[in-house]
Amino acid sequence: xxxxxxxxxxxxxxxxxxxxxxxxxxxxxxxxxxxxxxxxxxxxxxxxxxxxxxxxxxxxxxxxxxxxxxxxxxxxxxxxxxxxxxxxxxxxxxxxxxxxxxxxxxxxxxxxxxxxxxxxxxxxxxxxxxxxxxxxxxxxxxxxxxxxxxxxxxxxxxxxxxxxxxxxxxxxxxxxxxxxxxxxxxxxxxxxxxxxxxxxxxxxxxxxxxxxxxxxxxxxxxxxxxxxxxxxxxxxxxxxxxxxxxxxxxxxxxxxxxxxxxxxxxxxxxxxxxxxxxxxxxxxxxxxxxxxxxxxxxxxxxxxxxxxxxxxxxxxxxxxxxxxxxxxxxxxxxxxxxxxxxxxxxxxxxxxxxxxxxxxxxxxxxxxxxxxxxxxxxxxxxxxx
Amino acid sequence: xxxxxxxxxxxxxxxxxxxxxxxxxxxxxxxxxxxxxxxxxxxxxxxxxxxxxxxxxxxxxxxxxxxxxxxxxxxxxxxxxxxxxxxxxxxxxxxxxxxxxxxxxxxxxxxxxxxxxxxxxxxxxxxxxxxxxxxxxxxxxxxxxxxxxxxxxxxxxxxxxxxxxxxxxxxxxxxxxxxxxxxxxxxxxxxxxxxxxxxxxxxxxxxxxxxxxxxxxxxxxxxxxxxxxxxxxxxxxxxxxxxxxxxxxxxxxxxxxxxxxxxxxxxxxxxxxxxxxxxxxxxxxxxxxxxxxxxxxxxxxxxxxxxxxxxxxxxxxxxxxxxxxxxxxx
Numbered sequence: 001x002x003x004x005x006x007x008x009x010x011x012x013x014x015x016x017x018x019x020x021x022x023x024x025x026x027x028x029x030x031x032x033x034x035x036x037x038x039x040x041x042x043x044x045x046x047x048x049x050x051x052x053x054x055x056x057x058x059x060x061x062x063x064x065x066x067x068x069x070x071x072x073x074x075x076x077x078x079x080x081x082x083x084x085x086x087x088x089x090x091x092x093x094x095x096x097x098x099x100x101x102x103x104x105x106x107x108x109x110x111x112x113x114x115x116x117x118x119x120x121x122x123x124x125x126x127x128x129x130x131x132x133x134x135x136x137x138x139x140x141x142x143x144x145x146x147x148x149x150x151x152x153x154x155x156x157x158x159x160x161x162x163x164x165x166x167x168x169x170x171x172x173x174x175x176x177x178x179x180x181x182x183x184x185x186x187x188x189x190x191x192x193x194x195x196x197x198x199x200x201x202x203x204x205x206x207x208x209x210x211x212x213x214x215x216x217x218x219x220x221x222x223x224x225x226x227x228x229x230x231x232x233x234x235x236x237x238x239x240x241x242x243x244x245x246x247x248x249x250x251x252x253x254x255x256x257x258x259x260x261x262x263x264x265x266x267x268x269x270x271x272x273x274x275x276x277x278x279x280x281x282x283x284x285x286x287x288x289x290x291x292x293x294x295x296x297x298x299x300x301x302x303x304x305x306x307x308x309x310x311x312x313x314x315x316x317x318x319x320x321x322x323x324x325x326x327x328x329x330x331x332x333x334x335x336x337x338x339x340x341x342x343x344x345x346x347x348x349x350x351x352x353x354x355x356x357x358x359x360x361x362x363x364x365x366x367x368x369x370x371x372x373x374x375x376x377x378x379x380x381x382x383x384x385x
Numbered sequence: 386x387x388x389x390x391x392x393x394x395x396x397x398x399x400x401x402x403x404x405x406x407x408x409x410x411x412x413x414x415x416x417x418x419x420x421x422x423x424x425x426x427x428x429x430x431x432x433x434x435x436x437x438x439x440x441x442x443x444x445x446x447x448x449x450x451x452x453x454x455x456x457x458x459x460x461x462x463x464x465x466x467x468x469x470x471x472x473x474x475x476x477x478x479x480x481x482x483x484x485x486x487x488x489x490x491x492x493x494x495x496x497x498x499x500x501x502x503x504x505x506x507x508x509x510x511x512x513x514x515x516x517x518x519x520x521x522x523x524x525x526x527x528x529x530x531x532x533x534x535x536x537x538x539x540x541x542x543x544x545x546x547x548x549x550x551x552x553x554x555x556x557x558x559x560x561x562x563x564x565x566x567x568x569x570x571x572x573x574x575x576x577x578x579x580x581x582x583x584x585x586x587x588x589x590x591x592x593x594x595x596x597x598x599x600x601x602x603x604x605x606x607x608x609x610x611x612x613x614x615x616x617x618x619x620x621x622x623x624x625x626x627x628x629x630x631x632x633x634x635x636x637x638x639x640x641x642x643x644x645x646x647x648x649x650x651x652x653x654x655x656x657x658x659x660x661x662x663x664x665x666x667x668x669x670x671x672x673x674x675x676x677x678x679x680x681x682x683x684x685x686x687x688x689x690x691x692x693x694x695x696x697x698x699x700x701x702x703x704x705x706x707x708x709x710x711x712x713x714x715x
Contacts, residue, residue: 263509266499269492270485277487343483346444347544348471349500 008118010097014331018086019122021324025082026126026172027133028317029075033168034134036068041155074296075314078321079172080179081288083119085325087180089332090115091188098189108189112181120177127169202250210250214243218379225382237298237383244376245291249283251368252276259364267353270341271360278333285326286369292318294376301384394453395420395584396441396552401450403436410436411447412607418552421582423575425589425598433607434588435556441586442475442554443467455551472500476545476583478574480557482537484529484544490536491516491525494543501548508547515543519573535566542570546577552584553577559594571597 011019043065091098091111101111138154151157202210217240224233253276260272296315305311341354396418403411410433418424418441426434439445441452443459446467452459459470471477476497484493495512503511516522519539521532529537538561545553555574559567575597578585589595603610 263492263495263505265505266496269488269496269499273485273487273492340486343479343485344496344500346471346477346479346483347497347500348468348473348475350465350468353500 014093018324018328021320022079022082022086022119022122022176023126023129025075025079025317025321025324026123026176027130028126028313029072029079029172030127030130030169031133032072032075032313033069033171034130034165035153036065036072037160037164037168038134038138038153038155039068040065041158041160042152071310071314074292075317075321076171076175078292078318079123080175082321082324082328083123083176084179084183085285085328087115087119088183088185088188089328090118091184092332093335102189108186111189112184112186115184116177116181119180120173123173123176127172131165131169202253207250210243210247212243214240214247217241217243221379221382233383234298234302237379238295240379241291241294241376244372244379245287248287248290248368248372249279251372252279252283252365255364255368259360266349267357267360270354270357271364274337274357274361275364278337281329281333282326282365285322285329286365286372289319289322289326290369290373290376292322293373294380298380298383301380393419395455396586397453398437398441399451399453401437401440401447401452403433403440403445403447405436409607411440411450413450414604414607414609416441416602416609418584418586420551420584421578422600423578423585423587423598425587425595425601426604427589427592427595427601428604428610429590432604434590434604436607437604438554438556438586438588442477442552443470472497473502473548474551476548476550476553478538478541478545478553478555478558480560482529482534482541482561484537484540486529489526489528490521490532490540493529493540494547497544498548503548511547511549512543515547516540519543535562535570538562538566538570539573542573546581546583549581550583552586554586554588556588557590558587559589559591567591567594 008019098111101114106114134154137150138156138160217236217238220236221233221240222236224230224236256272256275256277256279258272259275260269263269264272293315296318300307300311341349344354394417396416398414398416401411401414401416402409414433414437416437426437428434436445440447443452443462444467447460450460454470454474459467462470484490485496488496491509491512494515495508498508498511499505513522513525516525519542521536521539521543524532524536524540529540532540538558542558545555553574558574559570562570571594574585574587577583587594587598595601
């Protein structure tokens with residue numbers, strides 16, 4: 001398998017950026033995981049029946065150690081999401097590479113494994129980077145922060161258990177690689193064919209759900225807020241938020257349909273149909289971005305978390321991952337659009353027309369995303385007041 | 386600009402040279418296409434057919450040589466002007482349907498008149514008309530992925546014709562189709578060419594498809610190898626097949642020659658010249674008789690002298706006046 005990784009020599013700057021983004025995100029997640037380990041070393045878990053923490057009066061409770069570990073899960077999920085988006089777009093962006101590998105005798109399973117290993121390696125690189133930073137801080141090699149302020153988080157007084165560290169660190173590439181392998185569908189690992197470009201039309205059931213779920217959630221939330229029922233309001237708010245995320249592709253699809261209504265000018269026609277065609281590819285990451293941001297804000301507000309460096313790092317990490325996934329999907333869309341607009345260029349469509357339709361499409365998608373984001377923010381605001 | 390192109394040629398190329406990253410694709414091709422005619426450019430894969438069509442249609446610019454369209458130069462035009470020429474005057478059918486996947490069939494067809502500057506109403510009317518004519522009006526609201534391959538190709542043909550082009554370039558338009566669909570697409574293209582006086586430039590490697598043409602320009606290795614008339618090419622094929630089947634299939638060979646003669650007569654009649662019809666019929670009949678008489682004869686190579694490109698030095702010979710292919714340039 002490893003000799004095949006020399007394929008990485010064919011990386012373009014875009015691929016390199018994606019690789020680096022994954023590595024950086026993995027490094028941050030690895031650092032968070034090691035920090036949880038460091039706290040656990042400083043305050044060893046208390047056996048059941050023991051009176052309680054004694055040696056370290058200022059130290060946190062063991063439950064807080066578990067909570068720290070749990071707080072690493074959202075960023076880990078973010079890395080997995082980024083890896084999945086990358087893996088899904090890789091064959092589309094480099095069809096000649098897939099075609100070459102298939103012609104050279106690669107089966108679909110091997111291609112899948114290759115992609116997963118490629119992404120897992122980026123995660124390994126990031127995890128090793130995180131470990132190095134952790135070790136440097138622990139050994140006070142650089143004296144970045146004086147007088148050992150970070151010592152409890154680094155577990156500096158105790159030896160680092162190798163098995164525990166390795167287990168924790170291995171979760172990052174494992175999650176990344178598995179997400180990548182799961183995301184690559186066999187249909188993608190085939191030479192592209194015109195007949196395969198199926199247009200996904202929303203089913204009636206989905207459309208009904210996309211309208212009713214957010215509506216019902218919002219009504220429940222508002223009614224509960226008026227009556228002062230906090231739990232019901234939270235549940236309703238969560239339902240409304242999830243429903244809004246669910247409705248995002250439908251919103252984009254409907255916008256595209258409205259743009260292309262009644263045989264318009266080519267600019268509007270292409271923009272509208274393009275928006276319809278990319279509704280799912282664009283809508284899903286936008287929905288994840290909105291839901292995770294709003295959900296995170298509401299959760300931080302409810303749990304009474306003080307804004308600190310940890311929260312900032314976590315939030316930034318998740319936003320980075322989802323934005324990376326969104327950019328990946330956009331690049332994927334632009335590649336497939338270049339292919340599907342090739343006949344237009346052949347027919348002599350002026351470049352300005354294609355640029356105008358792309359601008360219109362992007363503008364409308366941004367507007368829809370902003371509107372949905374505003375709606376989500378309003379829902380969150382109703383909960384916090 | 387030194388030599389003005391002949392007036393009856395809608396499209397005219399002189400000594401075209403084009404290389405793809407050092408690999409020569411065209412090595413001095415000269416060609417004249419008359420208005421309303423169906424010209425087949427034949428030749429094996431890699432002989433430069435597609436490159437010739439791309440150059441003629443203004444998609445790519447040749448490295449050397451001149452292209453004139455309706456007595457105005459194409460080779461001096463900039464990119465924008467060539468784009469305009471392509472969307473207003475030319476139509477294109479490729480080996481793949483090449484439809485925009487997210488647009489419906491009707492929208493794909495309507496796009497051509499819209500790009501050519503028609504109003505929305507005109508475009509919709511033209512698209513519906515052509516879809517009706519090509520027998521796919523029922524599928525007008527479906528997307529390409531939902532159509533069969535031959536239906537998609539018919540949509541592509543409708544798109545190439547919907548904006549009323551002067552010249553339609555068809556690059557292996559029947560390549561992805563089975564035999565029946567091939568015949569249908571070719572009949573539609575040729576009928577449209579006849580009824581709307583559209584010039585059709587056809588690149589194909591299929592002799593049966595080339596049979597639809599008024600004239601055949603055979604290419605090999607980037608040159609026009611044997612610029613002969615379609616009639617002569619057909620006769621040559623008939624003779625070749627007859628000599629291959631020689632003693633046993635005598636009757637079949639004669640039949641083939643007679644069929645070729647009939648078809649040649651039909652094509653020529655449609656192409657106006659009545660005198661040529663008689664000559665063709667007589668010649669073909671004579672050929673058939675010759676086949677019957679002496680079937681063991683080696684195949685006759687109907688290559689006219691001095692017609693092999695590069696034709697810049699070749700003076701036009703009298704035979705070529707009837708079935709001229711290249712040497713308008715002297």
